[in-house]
């Protein structure tokens with residue numbers, strides 16, 4: 001059963017790894033290959049950062065350059081998946097940045113859920129499912145009966161297939177307290193399985209934030225630690241589309257290090273920490 005966490009990736013950079021210059025011809029060649037091999041459109045990613053990461057990844061695997069990496073990834077499914085993981089960066093955890101979840105709970109989830117209306121929340125870039133399950137646990141703690149629908153989407157179908165299993169190894173459960181484990185999970189041989197009620201709150205779907213249409217409406221959209229390497233233009237477009245997918249007064253929840261430089265230009269106002277509200 002595929003419940004084991006993937007082995008830690010080797011460090012992408014060491015003090016001995018020189019930062020490679022961006023070679024635009026080689027970059028474009030790699031971007032074309034990545035599109036056909038992995039289905040990722042790099043045209044909306046920051047080239048210098050992607051180039052640095054790709055070369056660091058190649059060098060950590062003893063490969064001389066991006067061309068060789070792409071060639072090997074064509075033949076080797078394991079390397080291909082690792083390459084995809086590196087480009088999409090699927091690192092995540094339950095209750096990531098707990099103080100932000102506490103603020104989300106007291107400022108937004110409680111008032112919404114105690115209103116007892118069905119609510120819809122989108123976890124965009126959900127990785128292995130830690131984020132949608134975090135939301136599901138919080139919602140059930142606040143209001144056990146209020147209907148909550150969580151849409152959990154990610155670009156990476158392999159990651160989604162694992163998320164759908166709702167199974168987490170012991171070392172993936174670090175953020176979940178013993179009380180929450182007892183209440184929301186079942187101990188199984190491979191680790192911990194989220195209970196059927198939590199699972200029933202979540203709809204999993206493959207979705208590319210850069211290419212696919214956005215559903216609506218949502219009371220809350222979480223898009224945390226997903227767009228770090230997107231170009232500024234791609235981010236602005238994405239925030240504007242998120243705004244259109246939110247109900248009036250709905251909340252966009254970003255990662256701890258993320259912010260929107262000019263939120264009013266996309267129809268949002270800052271609402272504390274990394275929250276933005278649709279005006």
Ligand SMILES: C[S@@+](CC[C@H](N)C(=O)[O-])C[C@H]1O[C@@H](n2cnc3c(N)ncnc32)[C@H](O)[C@@H]1O
Nearest residue numbers: 088089090091092125127155156208209224225
């Ligand atoms: C670092 S994880 C973030 C997981 C979670 N939101 C969190 O904050 O812990 C980034 C996720 O975004 C996904 N992702 C990257 N590019 C994407 C895109 N264009 N559309 C949808 N998901 C994307 C990756 O596959 C990865 O699972």
